Each structure stands twice: as C-alpha cells, then as structure tokens.
Amino acid sequence: MPERYLVSFDTDRIKEYVFATEKLREIRGASRLLDSLNDEGEMQRFMASVGPNYESIFWGGGSGAVLAPSWEAAERLIEEVETLYRTETVTASISGACMPINVESDNFGEKMKAAGFRLRRAKDEKAARLLPGGEAFTQPCASCQRYPAMTVDTDDNAALCASCARKREKEKSRKREGKESRSFDDLNELGERSRPSGYIGFIQCDGNNMGDLLTSLPKSDSYKDLAKGLRTLIEESTSKLPTESHEVLLAGGDDLILVTTADIALDAAICIAQRIENQSPALLDRVGLSGSKCTVAVSVVLAHATFPIAAFRSLADQLLKNAKRKCAEEGYRTSVIDFMVVTSAGSSDIATMRDEVLTEKSFVFPHGERKIRLTKRPYVLPKLKSLIDYARRCKDIPQSHLQFLYEGLFHSQAEAIYRWGKVAGRVNDNNRKVMDEFYRDFGDGIGGLPPWQSNRDEVPEGVDAVTALGDLIEIYRFV
Structure with missing residues (x-):
C-alpha cells in the first residue's frame, strides 16, 4: 500500500499575536503578515525550496496540511516552517505534527482528525514555554507594552519591540504598494462615521461543526476542496459590506473578527451569517454532502470606540459561547447571534451581569x-x-x-x-x-x-x- 506522511500545521495563539496591541496599524500588520505566511502560492514555493515531492492539501487561515514522502521529510518541513514563522514575525509561532497515512484509503477525514490530536499535544507542549523577557530597566514597547523596545519608528518616534516594528512595517509596505486602501487610521475615526457618533461594533464569527464536516470526507481531494471552499466562504462573507464602514481584523479558518460602524454592526452580522447559510449548500453538494448547510455563531459588542480592544475581545468571546450553546440547542439548523450594548462601565462577566441586572x-x-x-x-x-x-x-x-x-x-x-x-x-x-x-x-x-x-x-x-x-x-x- 502506498504510504506517505500527513503533516498538519496550526498557528499558535493566533489571536494573542494579532491583538497583542491596541494599535490598529499593528493589528492590521499582524493580520497581513499571517495572510502572507498562509498564502497557498507562497507556501508551495517555500516547500519546493525545502525539498521535492511535497503535496499541499491546503494552506490558509493559520493552518495547513501537507503530504510528505517520508518521515524525515515531514520532520524537516515542520522545522523549516516553524523557523519561517519565527523569522518573519518574531513572536508568532506555528506547530506541526505528522503521522503515516495510506493515501488510497477511504478515511482521510478521520486521519486528519487523528493528526489534529497529535497537533494538540505539540501545541500544549509549546504553551508551557515562557515568553522572552527583557532586561531590567529596559524601555517597554510603546505599542504592546509586553516586549523590550528595540527600535524607534521615525514616523512618530515610537519605541517599538522587534515584533511590533515588523507588524508596522508590513502595514507601511502594503500602503506603499497600494494594497491598503482603508480611509481610517484608528478606531476613533471609524466611530466618527457611526450613528450614534463615537460608537463601533466588534463582531466575532465562528463556524458550527466545520471540523465534523471535514472529518466525514473519505478522500484527500474532497477534503482539499471543502477546506479551501469553507475558507473562501468565510473570507468573502463580508464582501457586501460598505468598505468605508468596516475592516476585517482576522480571518482564520472558520473564525472571523471585524470592526464596523455601530449603525451597521447588527446588519453586518446578519449579512455574514445569511451569506454563509445561503452559499454553503452548493459547496457541500460538490463534495458529496448534499442536503446540508453551514451555520455560524456570531457575537456583536457595541461600545464606544475608546473601549479597549482586549475588553471587546473578552465580551465577544463570552457572547460567542452563549451563541454556540443556542446553536447546539437548535441542532445547528440555524445561525445564532448574541449581542451586547456597552454604554457605561459594568461587569466584565456577562453571565453575572445578565443574572443580576x-x-x-x-x-x-x-x-x-x-x-x-x-x-x-x-x-x-x-x-x-x-x-x-x-x-x-x-x-x-x-x-x-x-x-x-x-x-x-x-x-x-x-x-x-x-x-x-x-x-x-x-x-x-x-x-x-x-x-x-x-x-x-x-x-x-x-x-x-x-x-x-x-x-x-x-x-x-x-x-x-x-x-x-x-x-x-x-x-x-x-x-
């Protein structure tokens, strides 16, 4: 039986890396850096430089899967990809795990699930490692406040760590190349366009049972088609939103995070969920999963533009869990949206707040x-x-x-x-x-x-x- 080695990759703590700072420029740059590292074409070229006979299953959204010709080739690819991430981002990392696989068997989805368990162990081992610290009395980064400043940005004289400097440079390079056309530089500017003025919406979206759909597929070709199709579906779900009123901060796998003006936030959440529900049946039909559709759980936080990004994320995560539970109660037949309007300081625990208020x-x-x-x-x-x-x-x-x-x-x-x-x-x-x-x-x-x-x-x-x-x-x- 023809045996090869399945290599599975996933970016570690992707949200921590992207949202390590409150600065929109660095958040944009971090997201764009990860997009570049997960570009299918770029990774194909990178694998060719590592060695021959690698077959890409998919890349995108912070994860990937590859077939390697041997155990040694699989281990070499994992090492090279991990080095690439650290070199390009300084503080982001990616984990990889491999296992033997019979490429002609009819259980490719199950094998990917098993590889996921191995990948989870590899990620857990990394999670125990300490982040690099700074020497005593070193100046902290003006952007993330987490790492020691290593350089000064000549535009605003901000002392930045190597990671934030790399993120900011990525943002600048996209503007120089004409690839970044956003007309607002910070969230306050976005809030000024809103009604009521000063408020923005923070939206987080997560697919329901996407992993189970992929696991059910028997062949690598259908798995590849569905993985790419789902990624495209999630990424393009915002295409109908007005460009000047929103920005996608993170699109990874079946996760999506964006900010909008407050007056379109709820409509945007509905538009995203409805678009995914409407377009997913055709995609699933192409891979033999007829009669199904994809649904999502969505959270929306409406608050003043000065509300900290970390607080937006914390509330959105809690609301998303509520929406996920409701999705399960509904048998995943429909998408569910939970929302919260933050008008003053209050409890950061939504369950407690709703129970008391x-x-x-x-x-x-x-x-x-x-x-x-x-x-x-x-x-x-x-x-x-x-x-x-x-x-x-x-x-x-x-x-x-x-x-x-x-x-x-x-x-x-x-x-x-x-x-x-x-x-x-x-x-x-x-x-x-x-x-x-x-x-x-x-x-x-x-x-x-x-x-x-x-x-x-x-x-x-x-x-x-x-x-x-x-x-x-x-x-x-x-x-």
Whole structure:
C-alpha cells in the first residue's frame, strides 16, 4: 500500500499575536503578515525550496496540511516552517505534527482528525514555554507594552519591540504598494462615521461543526476542496459590506473578527451569517454532502470606540459561547447571534451581569418568587432580523415613550404592563399597530399581558416570564 506522511500545521495563539496591541496599524500588520505566511502560492514555493515531492492539501487561515514522502521529510518541513514563522514575525509561532497515512484509503477525514490530536499535544507542549523577557530597566514597547523596545519608528518616534516594528512595517509596505486602501487610521475615526457618533461594533464569527464536516470526507481531494471552499466562504462573507464602514481584523479558518460602524454592526452580522447559510449548500453538494448547510455563531459588542480592544475581545468571546450553546440547542439548523450594548462601565462577566441586572433581581418592587428574564438573547437568525425590523418601525414612536417603557421593565412586572398600556393609548394608530404586531411575534399575542411572554413553549425552563422589549430598545439607536 502506498504510504506517505500527513503533516498538519496550526498557528499558535493566533489571536494573542494579532491583538497583542491596541494599535490598529499593528493589528492590521499582524493580520497581513499571517495572510502572507498562509498564502497557498507562497507556501508551495517555500516547500519546493525545502525539498521535492511535497503535496499541499491546503494552506490558509493559520493552518495547513501537507503530504510528505517520508518521515524525515515531514520532520524537516515542520522545522523549516516553524523557523519561517519565527523569522518573519518574531513572536508568532506555528506547530506541526505528522503521522503515516495510506493515501488510497477511504478515511482521510478521520486521519486528519487523528493528526489534529497529535497537533494538540505539540501545541500544549509549546504553551508551557515562557515568553522572552527583557532586561531590567529596559524601555517597554510603546505599542504592546509586553516586549523590550528595540527600535524607534521615525514616523512618530515610537519605541517599538522587534515584533511590533515588523507588524508596522508590513502595514507601511502594503500602503506603499497600494494594497491598503482603508480611509481610517484608528478606531476613533471609524466611530466618527457611526450613528450614534463615537460608537463601533466588534463582531466575532465562528463556524458550527466545520471540523465534523471535514472529518466525514473519505478522500484527500474532497477534503482539499471543502477546506479551501469553507475558507473562501468565510473570507468573502463580508464582501457586501460598505468598505468605508468596516475592516476585517482576522480571518482564520472558520473564525472571523471585524470592526464596523455601530449603525451597521447588527446588519453586518446578519449579512455574514445569511451569506454563509445561503452559499454553503452548493459547496457541500460538490463534495458529496448534499442536503446540508453551514451555520455560524456570531457575537456583536457595541461600545464606544475608546473601549479597549482586549475588553471587546473578552465580551465577544463570552457572547460567542452563549451563541454556540443556542446553536447546539437548535441542532445547528440555524445561525445564532448574541449581542451586547456597552454604554457605561459594568461587569466584565456577562453571565453575572445578565443574572443580576436582566432578571427579577433588578426590580424595584419584586413579585415573590417569580423568575423573570428581561432579555431573550441570544437570537436565532430569523428572530433577530425581525427584532431589527421592529426597531426600525419604532422610529416614529417618541424616544421619551420608549425610555418610559424601558424604565418600567426594571420597576416590576405590573408597572411594565401599566406603562405598555399607557403608551399604547398615547401613540397614533400606526404606532399602536407596530406595538401590537411586536407583541404578537415576541409575546403571547391576543390574551397576553404585554410586554411579557409566559407561553411555556417559548419561555426557558424554570422561568415564569420573559420579554424582548428591552432588547428592542437597546438596539433602537444602532439600526
């Protein structure tokens, strides 16, 4: 049987490398450096310089897979690729692992999964190593504050470490070559274009069960086609967004991170998820997985442009986990989006914040032991689209009325019901119709007590009533 060696690669702590700094120039440069290192053509040429008879399965998104002719050739390639990463980036690294494989067998996907376990061990061994430190009293890098400064940028006299200097130089070289056409230099400029001014959206997207889809494929050719197709699908999912209102910060594998103006953030999240759902069936059909589609979990954080990138990431990660759990509950049949509006300093733990603020615990006048939730997040894709549509239709309702309704939610269940009726009696017929239709779609409809929903089929187990009214009013300014 023809035996070769499967070599699997994956970039270590890719987000830590890209987001080691708050500076947009360095974040851009880091992302572009990794894009260059993972370019299919570039890696083909690099492998040819290492030795003959390497066959590329795929490269991109921070990972790759290669067939090597021998164990020695596989080990040599791993060593050379790891050296390349360290040379080009200074602080980024990549891990590799190899195993024998019969290329004519019908279990290539399973072999890739097994190689992934070996790769995980290699990555864990690296994780225990200490980062390089600086000598006592050395000046820290002005950008990342993590490594000692080694050079000074002549543009702004910033003292930079070797890694950040390399990132910044990559950004400059792209501008010189005319490959970087973004018209904003920092997130504050992006926020100035937003409505309301000063706010931006931070979006994180992660594919559902992409690994399982790949594992199910028997042949290397179909695995290669699907891996490349999924990467292209994720990367091109933002192509319909206005160029001047967003920027992709990281596109790796089935992960996507971008920033947008606040007023398009939720629409952008929906557009990305919908595009992936709509275009994935044709891709899956080509590799023999007919009748399937790809779905994603998405998190959106809306906050002031001065909000730290590290804080954006932390909140987005937590929201993404919520969305992932909801995706699992839905059997991965639909994409799910969770979001948060940060308007002031608060808890960095979303679960704690929602338990303390968006439940009956925040009532001024609680009603005994009833369990109440003041949010229906996270939302499946169709429901969030509907919620945004209602938020837009509520633009004719005076903002003071909406604020009156919002404050009532935190007073008591009875007060919220009273205020709903009071506002419904004050607005015109068209706005009253919008309120009625909203409660029909997000409440109990006729016979219910708006804005509360207590239908057992719609309310989480152990909860007596929920409402989506607070969610609508929170996003009102951003749609």
